[in-house]
Amino acid sequence: MAGAVRPLLSRLFTPNYIAMAGPSPSPTRRLAHLTRHLFASSSSSSGELSSVGAPAAAASACATASKGFAAVLICIFEDPRGDTRVLLTKRASSLNSHSGEVSLPGGKVEEGDADVKTTALREAEEEIGLDPALVSVVTVLEPFLSKNGLDVTPVIGILSDRALFNPVLNKDEVEDIFDAPLEMFLKDDNRTTRERNWMGMTIPVQFFDYETEGKKYVIWGLTAHILTRAAAVVLQRQPSFAELPRPKRAPVNSKH
Secondary structure (H helix, E strand, O other), X not given: OOOOOOOHHHHHOOOOOOOOOOOOOOXXXXXXXXXXXXXXXXXXXXXXXXXXXXXXXXEEEEOOOOXXXXXXXXXXXXXXXXXXXXXXXXXXXXXXXXXXXXEOOEEEOOOOOOOHHHHHHHHHHHHHOOOHHHEEEEEEEOOEEOOOOOEEEEEEEEEOOHHHOOOOOOOOOEEEEEEEEHHHHHOOOOEEEEEEEEOOEEEEEEEEEEEEOOEEEEEEHHHHHHHHHHHHHHHOOOOOOOOOOEXXXXXXXXXX
């Protein structure tokens, strides 16, 4: 029935929405609560949504010069069962960097981009044919530092109707597209950690194994770390495992 399931955005922007009391509200209600809170906060900040991220204690500083800025789109939507899912891509095997890896749509900030939200939406359109008009950006997370020295800002957007999105892949950059339940990045199921070298330091890196439609994917590194933080913010609960430190750039000392 066409009217049986209301689109996600109609719930998010219902003016008389009241957060229901209870120990475990559904992901949709958590999304609604988060969105209302962020839009209420934005009224006192020139219309810009607040940046949110991991607590300071969950971040470790790394003193290094920035090599550039990038943004990725965490595009979430509601499936017919009411579960929150996120769009992911598998990078083309012909790419020079991160070839064949699972990633979020995104890329470097370009000179003509108004902000990181513009960057994330532009890159998603270029890579997978996602029309920016279909996505409602609700917030950005604090930047993450990539192993290549890029400041990567995750942008969270909601795809109001998944059926309206017909992927058109840029085969030079993207080999495949799929979606996964956002909640899986808060669970210890199918998750492992391994020690990896990161900018001269040995740090723990998390890996998530995922299988869908007969295909197996490994979501790891920066992408996995970003998705764990995003899931905690969107679903409003902490992961069942200890969240790994989020490397960030050390602040530059200023002279007084």
